[in-house]
Amino acid sequence: MTSGSADLVIVANRLPVDRVTLPDGSKQWRRSPGGLVSAMEPVMRSNDGAWIGWTGVAGDETEPFVDDGLSLVPVPLSEQEIQEFYEGFSNGTLWPLYHDVVAKPEFHREWWDSYVTVNQRFADRAAEIAAEGATVWIHDYQLQLVPQMLRELRPDLRIGFFLHIPFPPGELFQQLPWRRQILEGLLGADLVGFQLSGAAQNFVRLVRQRVGHKTHRDLVYLPDGRTVLAAAFPISIDTAGFEELARSESVTERAAQIRAALGSPKKVLLGIDRLDYTKGIYPRLRAYSELVKDGHFDVTDSVFVQVATPSRERVEQYRVLRDDIDRLVGRINGDLGRIGQPVIAYLHSAYPRHEMAALYRAADIMVITPYRDGMNLVAKEYVACRYDNDGALVLSEFAGAANELRQAWQINPYDINGMKATILEAAHSDEKDRARRMKAMRKTVTEHDVASWANDFLAELAAVRPTHGKPVRPARLS
Numbered sequence: 056m057t058s059g060s061a062d063l064v065i066v067a068n069r070l071p072v073d074r075v076t077l078p079d080g081s082k083q084w085r086r087s088p089g090g091l092v093s094a095m096e097p098v099m100r101s102n103d104g105a106w107i108g109w110t111g112v113a114g115d116e117t118e119p120f121v122d123d124g125l126s127l128v129p130v131p132l133s134e135q136e137i138q139e140f141y142e143g144f145s146n147g148t149l150w151p152l153y154h155d156v157v158a159k160p161e162f163h164r165e166w167w168d169s170y171v172t173v174n175q176r177f178a179d180r181a182a183e184i185a186a187e188g189a190t191v192w193i194h195d196y197q198l199q200l201v202p203q204m205l206r207e208l209r210p211d212l213r214i215g216f217f218l219h220i221p222f223p224p225g226e227l228f229q230q231l232p233w234r235r236q237i238l239e240g241l242l243g244a245d246l247v248g249f250q251l252s253g254a255a256q257n258f259v260r261l262v263r264q265r266v267g268h269k270t271h272r273d274l275v276y277l278p279d280g281r282t283v284l285a286a287a288f289p290i291s292i293d294t295a296g297f298e299e300l301a302r303s304e305s306v307t308e309r310a311a312q313i314r315a316a317l318g319s320p321k322k323v324l325l326g327i328d329r330l331d332y333t334k335g336i337y338p339r340l341r342a343y344s345e346l347v348k349d350g351h352f353d354v355t356d357s358v359f360v361q362v363a364t365p366s367r368e369r370v371e372q373y374r375v376l377r378d379d380i381d382r383l384v385g386r387i388n389g390d391l392g393r394i395g396q397p398v399i400a401y402l403h404s405a406y407p408r409h410e411m412a413a414l415y416r417a418a419d420i421m422v423i424t425p426y427r428d429g430m431n432l433v434a435k436e437y438v439a440c441r442y443d444n445d446g447a448l449v450l451s452e453f454a455g456a457a458n459e460l461r462q463a464w465q466i467n468p469y470d471i472n473g474m475k476a477t478i479l480e481a482a483h484s485d486e487k488d489r490a491r492r493m494k495a496m497r498k499t500v501t502e503h504d505v506a507s508w509a510n511d512f513l514a515e516l517a518a519v520r521p522t523h524g525k526p527v528r529p530a531r532l533s
């Protein structure tokens with residue numbers, strides 16, 4: 056195969072742009088806000104980089120284009136592929152399976168077939184545009200077969216893969232009928248990155264047990280002489296960017312407006328999540344409503360603001376979740392609210408980054424309670440915005456972020472009473488204690504931002520020794 060001209064290729068399910076229709080009816084691309092884009096942008100610019108992904112529009116056959124200096128290469132998905140590859144296998148099979156089976160994963164052979172077809176399309180595209188010896192960085196659970204498919208087409212490339220969500224323990228992973236294919240798909244990479252070292256260990260153990268390759272600590276030795284390194288790279292945020300936004304006059308003003316609009320309560324609690332069953336929104340709201348019912352919070356001077364960003368609305372489990380949360384909020388406000396004073400101010404909507412920063416600044420207590428989360432960037436964003444060293448973070452021990460944000464008030468979302476007690480503790484904490492905790496957490500997110508995350512990953516990928524001289528036994532079938 057002939058090679059292209061890009062020295063660094065990012066491969067992700069979505070391109071970092073959205074198609075927007077202007078008031079005059081014309082279409083334009085708008086850069087989607089997100090840590091990954093801001094982290095990759097400088098590296099892409101200095102490396103002749105290109106980004107491969109889907110535009111988000113069914114059947115879109117847009118040719119490669121340049122947007123504000125970035126080369127973007129669309130991969131088309133048909134309506135049926137969106138249903139089978141994206142909503143089906145990615146979000147109906149892998150997402151629940153990788154999140155501790157919080158919801159029941161569905162296994163359908165047509166979904167798998169579509170996953171293979173679409174992964175091959177991404178691999179073909181990457182093979183076309185990557186220059187000789189280029190670095191290719193593949194992202195996330197939708198594209199786990201791409202590393203191996205790409206290696207077959209282009210053995211000259213340096214291939215990295217990063218999984219943004221948890222990697223499950225073997226006991227759960229082995230439910231997957233295509234477990235061996237997924238492991239082999241990932242082993243096409245030279246470096247497989249995870250959020251936590253426990254996930255990397257799960258992966259290496261599974262490779263040893265299920266595929267039969269020789270492993271040592273975080274290394275896998277393949278029979279063809281290649282070495283694959285599995286390691287943790289906890290993702291982060293554009294810390295300085297968030298802090299700057301939070302310090303701006305307009306965000307400061309908006310934060311004050313938000314508090315005033317809420318009736319100037321003594322305590323504002325805040326939850327911000329994609330509306331997803333892994334995020335533990337239900338037990339969180341129940342815990343808070345019980346605290347109100349028990350008289351620990353008074354609806355006249357405290358309020359819980361819950362922002363739930365619409366997500367994956369065509370997937371059945373997400374529709375059910377939305378109805379469950381709607382009903383719960385309605386019941387809580389109906390039972391315990393007053394005129395103009397809801398217990399929970401519930402917003403099913405997405406907001407600009409500016410509004411998010413204002414909400415973070417307006418909140419006394421940020422409550423983040425996922426059953427399982429790869430990292431949880433919202434927790435880090437809250438910390439980045441609290442340059443005043445005030446504000447309390449209540450954080451689930453099942454979020455990857457809990458590993459770094461040790462000074463948060465940590466909770467177990469399955470333990471409602473424990474969660475209630477900890478929220479109360481955070482609410483009654485004194486200023487000095489809050490400042491001590493917040494300062495320590497701010498140090499962490501300042502020292503480890505998304506730029507250092509990307510640099511660490513790419514430096515490790517550049518340093519891995521792709522071959523070994525060890526005699527290894529051939530893989531056995533599982």
Ligand code: GDG
Pocket residue numbers: 088090219220290327328329364404405406407408411428429430431432433434436
């Ligand atoms: C996956 C993993 C891992 C949310 N609502 C709005 C909005 N957001 C932004 C937040 C934050 C991001 O979306 C959400 O990131 P999270 O990390 O909290 O969660 P997932 O979407 O599930 O992300 C997760 C992550 O990948 C990265 O590896 O941490 O564990 O599940 O940045 O600010 N942004 C705007 N308006 C909204 O309404 N502008």
